[in-house]
Amino acid sequence: MQITRRQFFKISTAGLGTSSLTALGMAPGAALAGVRQYKLLRATETRNNCTYCSVGCGLLMYSLGDGAKNAKKKIFHIEGDPDHPVSRGSLCPKGSGLIDYIHSPQRLKYPEVREAGSKEWKRIGWDEAIERIARLMKDDRDANFVERNEKGQVVNRWTTTGFLGSSAASNETGILDVKFARALGMVHLENQARLCHGPSVAGLAPSFGRGAMTNHWVDIKNADVILVMGGNPAEAHPVGFKWAVEAKVRNKAYMMVVDPRFNRTAAVADFYAPIRAGADTAFLLGVANYLLNHDKIQHEYVKAYTNAPLIVREDYGFDEGIFSGYDAEKRAYDRSSWAYELGPDGYALRDDTLQHPRCVFNLLKMHVERYTPDMVSSICGTPREDFLKVCEVLATTCVPERTTSILYALGWTQHTGGSQMIRASAVVQLLLGNIGMPGGGINALRGHSNVQGFTDLGVLTTMLPGYLTLPHENQQSLQSYLDERTPKTLVASQVNFWRNTPKFMVSFLKGMWGDKATAENDFGYHWLPKWDRSYDVMAYVDQMYKGKVNGYLVQGFNVIAAAASSGKVRDALARLKFLVVIDPLQTETASFWENHGEFNDVDPATIQTTVFRLPSSCFAEEDGSIANSARWLQWHWAGQTPPFEARHDGKILGTLLMKLRELYEKEGGAYPEPVFNLDWHYHDPSDPHPEEVTKQLNGYALADLHDDQGRLIARKGELLSSFAHLRDDGSTSSLCWIYTGSWTQAGNQMARRDNTDTGFGNTPGWAFAWPANRRLLYNRASLDPAGKPWDPQRKFLHWDGSRWSGADVPDYPVGSPPNSGVSPFIMLQDGVGHIFSMGALVDGPFPEHYEPEESPIPANPLHSGHGKSPVSRIFKEDLPSFGTREEFPFVATSYSITEMFRHWTKHARLNAIVQPEQFVEISEKLAASKGIAAGDVIKVSSKRGYIRGKAVVTKRVMTLQVAGQEVEQVGIPVHWGFEGSTRKGFLANILTPRVGDANTQTPEYKAFLVNVEKA
């Protein structure tokens, strides 16, 4: 019998989880007599997903050791899952090294403590670790818990200990983080999204309704034009990028890259245009100006599906870089004038002829007319003809039958004006009619494997799961919260789906507090902490540095490496009383007190922080779900047990909570009600099982539920199948309403593995995508108001006379007929895409170019008075840490490379071998002027410190002409540090400044000033 390896495994793979070939009786003697024994033969095959980037590639993990007495399962081989619709068996160099990550010599084995002032780690037992940490937490909480603020408002918050969650842990860990931290009253609850894709939510949600990638990985193949800007997917998302290559090969798509470096994506693109780091908003507004001037917009789409016709209030204005309502003293805007003019019926006034001088369309025209090709070229350093070429190609997609797909990542988000860069791209795509179209969209390529999930779950200081917000201290009752947070409909007949906020919030509260949440006690509303200001990562480091924070729990987050200005973060950690690092690996954060020579030159004896290092399991050792960039919740299974004494995150939190409850029971203490009222009724409260937790995320009927006609839709105790069934009367629970439908009475929808293509590369039978398993957001916008596809070749949905159906779940009321007047952007108050974002962003209803805080040119060519963002996040204590162009003349930009993933892969031997040490890219001209040859060690300094690395002298980085002067750019990959299997190195974020996006406080990692010298 001739069978291939793949066939062999296919016939042997029973079910979706694991299967043992030997268990099926397929012993080699019987099945393959005479053939050399195949190395995977006795293996258990387990499905999982790559833990690095948010492509979410499928894995098959092979382990041995199952079943034998005293044998622990151990993974010995990993390969790509050929059935996976996105990765189709591929893994990039990062994914290919996963086995070395799992078995890294830097895996933590036992709980350890570093006592205050000590020079070494000491092994301790789990019981001692949990007891000591609980004691420290309780003492701090009891001493510093604030029940009422100075105004007498109930606030119930604990500011002096914070929690950082991992963006690679499962959603089930994420929601346990939320329950644990919020029940204790923590307001500093954050995750990596703050430092990377926060601006995606802030830019996309006000534009279209949701803050996520609009389309999905495979859909990129449908594009006619691909613009890669603010990202480098060939390196950062290599397997997802193959769908862009597919578009080129199969669809003859034209790919353009606009980037400070001629990167590996540019190497396979059709066209490359250089740009100065930090100037992308000017470029994009220049594109908008070009489209308007050359009448290259999709008129019907713009009129029907954007807010171009709506009329803005008379008191709105913009002058010399400042929008109406600015308060210079507060460095903040009063945003009330950034709104529509309303008629007596409360709806926005409109002019469908687009003639009214204050309709959004004309305000946009006026706003972008300053961005001429010459001005764009001057600001961006992009040659004029290159800029025009990009405009011309994009303009070809203003016709209904052609689309542009925009791909971006941290090159847009990690800027002082990151949210507005994304907004600017939204304006372009709305003018072109490319949102909701297969092959169109704005594809935010998320970074970490579950940073999307941790954002969905509200592991962010002022957020709650499902993009609800944590109550502000002025919202003193559930009703006042709901009144303020539930948006009013602004155009007649629109869905305005957020009108259901009360149902989502009450169901969340029922999920948090269970039976303890009743209508009489506002469903436990006051057991949640109330915020007074943002306790984001930058702000919390500031507080820590000032000695206002005592404790910090850090789970799977190497904050000293990831946050801006690593030196300040280190000094801040040194002022803590206790630090608890929960991680599979040794991290620089846990070792911040150790002296590593010039890489971390500290004196341990002077650092009085007690540090606990707790070993946790990694992705390969847990069941659970993670959300990829395309919002797919993919369930994965454990292939081995955690090594040595490592524990699952849920078990660590569970035992800690149980210990805290024990202490509160025994001793009493500050406001223990939420600690006890938290619904933590798991089979084993010390070790919640992922299945129990994820069902809470989905939600339950707490009473028999009936529809409008009185028909039973769910019995008491059943899992809900749709968020449409949620109620605001306490008869339903759901910890995250957008995840409702992920585990229903029909089973675990996230575990589905049917890769059937229903058209355009859509595979709705694979896993579950929020919301409601929709794969392409706003897909009703792929048809005109009468229901005719804009492009007959892209008939994605159709109306069958009574309902919408097609290749995807309609993102629209399924029974709302063509020409009903219901517009496709159902989450927004007016149903249309926002060219003018009203007051949703704090720095303007239109994007505007501001110079980075550290700029290489003396003035913003657009408006010298307010050349820099008037509202960016800056702490006055950090002002001395900013450098000048005279002292630090070159623009630095940090980035990732194909072989490495942030600060994790340096622990994996394969990756450490291929990229063993820090390097820095500089242009040939800069190298020549400094006498630097390729391979020389160079010193790169900013006002915050310095790093050393090998010089890569390259044509990939070029000298630009900006505002009449030459500007050099320096490329700094970020992957090394003083822990790991690579050579010891500096943390690149020693160099980056503490200035943040005004909307999301995401720091500026991509445009700051440095000097370069031969070392």
Ligand code: SF4
């Ligand atoms: S790093 Fe990203 S592209 Fe590479 S294998 Fe992992 S998920 Fe796939």
